[in-house]
Amino acid sequence: MPNPKDELSGGCLCGAVRFAIKAPFRPVIQCHCGQCARWTGHYVAATQVATEQFKLINGSDHLAWYRSSNRAERGFCSKCGSSMFWRRPDDGRISILAGTLERPTGLKTSHHIFVAVKSDYYDVRDTTPCYDRWMEKTDTAKGEAD
Numbered sequence: 354m355p356n357p358k359d360e361l362s363g364g365c366l367c368g369a370v371r372f373a374i375k376a377p378f379r380p381v382i383q384c385h386c387g388q389c390a391r392w393t394g395h396y397v398a399a400t401q402v403a404t405e406q407f408k409l410i411n412g413s414d415h416l417a418w419y420r421s422s423n424r425a426e427r428g429f430c431s432k433c434g435s436s437m438f439w440r441r442p443d444d445g446r447i448s449i450l451a452g453t454l455e456r457p458t459g460l461k462t463s464h465h466i467f468v469a470v471k472s473d474y475y476d477v478r479d480t481t482p483c484y485d486r487w488m489e490k491t492d493t494a495k496g497e498a499d
């Protein structure tokens with residue numbers, strides 16, 4: 354079912370960074386890997402759009418990128434520390450952490466990834482599919498998150 358909204362806006366905790374994204378929105382994927390845990394303090398739940406569907410409204414001087422692996426980088430506010438974006442440079446897409454979006458979002462979670470390596474202090478109890486690591490349930494060869 355298409356999202357009832359064609360545009361969502363969001364921003365960081367302090368308000369310095371504001372952005373808008375245009376549909377189509379990927380369903381939310383929740384990632385339980387160790388990198389996402391350290392970056393956010395818990396885990397990442399993110400939608401995704403094509404880069405041209407993303408517009409930074411303000412805060413370009415506060416939006417900073419941390420290169421978390423040789424394939425990916427993570428965008429955050431350098432003033433308040435909010436975790437906001439994940440991308441692989443040049444793949445044409447940007448992931449947006451769903452909690453930064455104005456509510457209601459109209460988004461739904463499609464599945465969980467890296468459940469096999471999640472921390473032990475919580476359970477994943479919803480009914481969406483869970484994958485050990487990436488989308489392939491039995492594939493542990495791809496191993497590492499980024």
Ligand SMILES: [Zn+2]
Pocket residue numbers: 365366367368369370430431432433434435
């Ligand atoms: Zn901020």
Ligand SMILES: [Zn+2]
Pocket residue numbers: 384385386387388389390397467498499
């Ligand atoms: Zn992750």
